[in-house]
Amino acid sequence: MPNDLVSHPHDVAPRPRLRLAWRRIWFIYEKEMRETLRDKRVLFGVFISPLLITPLLLVVIGYSANRKAAEEKAEVLTIAIVGAPAALQEAMARTPSISLLLVETAQEADALIAKRKARAALIAPPEAEQVLANNQTLALELVFDPSNEKSIAAMRRVQEVLENFNRVTTGERLKRLNLDTSLVTPTTLTKRSVASDKNIGGLILGALLPYLIVLTAAFGGMTSAFDLGAGEKERGTMETLLVSPASRTEIILGKTLTIMTVSFASALFTIVGLVGSFAIGLSYFAQLTQGKIAISYTAVAVMTLVTLPLTLLTSSLLMILSAFARNQKEAQSYSLPFVMVVILPAVLSLFVGDESPLGMSLIPLLNCALAIKQALSGSLTVGFFALTFLSSALYAILAMAVCTALFNREEILFRS
């Protein structure tokens, strides 16, 4: 201790040298992980939700959608007919999903649709029979309610019957004239897909997975983040930790690495939960992918690599909120802008095609979602991946630096 300490006022303190003790960071990380794994809220968010609830939710949604589609297909819809020719009436009567209701006037048909006793109406002029017999074109009117799903379905069924009726009638007319149907059919079209199994499965997963990975990477660690920062302030354990020899930078590194681990695990289990559901061939998923699903090792590697800087970025952002807030309740109220910032690029990734311009690899969060999307559809380029990884890592380091700077400011740490 200097002898002249009284004679020199200390207006400016020399900055303590920053030398990180990685061993202490490890102790902090280990302790935080131990506590985190004993927190039921985190266990639910990281393991149970992605592995059970997400696939279960998709199964339920798929089952409901399938059931609704099947029910709609099976339901017989009533069509009101005004003066249609006998041949057309017969064609419609032969269609099992249609039941006919003969009415006299168009007004009567309109009233039936309004009362939903008929779902659509086909109105023919009085001279309809004669027009057909004369090989002329019969002008028909199809009445339906576009605000009603069943009416739209009825309209489509009538259209199908009419298309078929036209084809058959045209064939008959040409035959009577000793002409071939090729006369009115200059071309035919057969569609052939060049997509491999990987592409098909990848396209479907490619829409869902990037979206879910970005969301879980961001929100998976939210409970831990608020517990490790604002929660510690609230409970008084932050002061206990701050009087230990660990520097504030070491503390924030240990804590952020914990949140990153939780977020990463959350994203990883989401991938496992979703891919696993496809892989074990749950009926709904099998129908979605037409039984074809394959994810390449490259896609898995890309997903993992891209998720690392992504989770470091989101963890640092969450830790900034948590370090700033005085308690967990306040942290939750600050989280709304964060949620918006994350959801927007996640949703955007659903709409941006997998051949996105290179510039998008610089947009945080969206770049990761797009890289995963491209990896799954097999269209990822080395340039896009490299830029995505490097820019995400840079953003993560910047967020980490801001977080550390905030944590070292006592007016932030001891806000009251």
Next chain:
Amino acid sequence: MIVADRLVKVYRDRKRGEVRAVDGLSFTVHPGEIFGLLGVNGAGKTTTLRMLATLLQPTNGTAYVAGFDVRCEPEKVRANIGFLSATTALYGRLTVREMVEYFGRLHGLDEATLRRRIDEIFTTLDMHDFAKARCDTLSTGQKQRTSIARSIIHEPSVMIFDEPTTGLDVITSRTIVRFIRRCRDEGRTVIFSTHIMSEAERLCDRIGIVHAGRLVATGTLAELRQQTGATFLEEVFLRLVAPDQSDM
């Protein structure tokens, strides 16, 4: 040893503007001595102790704790102090043993030393029975003993107590008071803050009376009595900080 040299702490408050929470505090605390900072709530006691513990940085002035400058060597200061206050809490999801082990490791103790120290402390404080219990299941007394164990695991030469008995029952308070005395008897430098007169009277070798961020008087109880002409500490205190409120 603790040497505070014209410590100043200024806060900027939106409503009140510039607040001088601590305004030029200087004092020395020697090994084997209990020095009490006595003052009303808001006098600047906690801010002073937080600066000594390097939780807050002084706006001006400095302090040397165990020979290290709080401004230049905060980590070395923290490695040599034990800090206990009513607000230093425990990690609820850790067991008592894990809690003490964690802080021992942060203080750089090797595993063999850590085991030996834990065994010694748990025996002294009679903690073996609840060593495996999670901290959130402990009684107040058990929590306080765990906090004590946490604060002395690294055998610090300086102990800082910030109103350590606030909110505790009589029995738990006695445990703390006994512990503070033992620290002094073991030759540690002890500083503690309180607003409870009887506690300061019973425990302190010397008392510093803090008011509005300033040290208005310092000395042994006998010296303070002589200085003010009062018998009881409460009267001594009032004569120094609020003469119009005293019975003089």
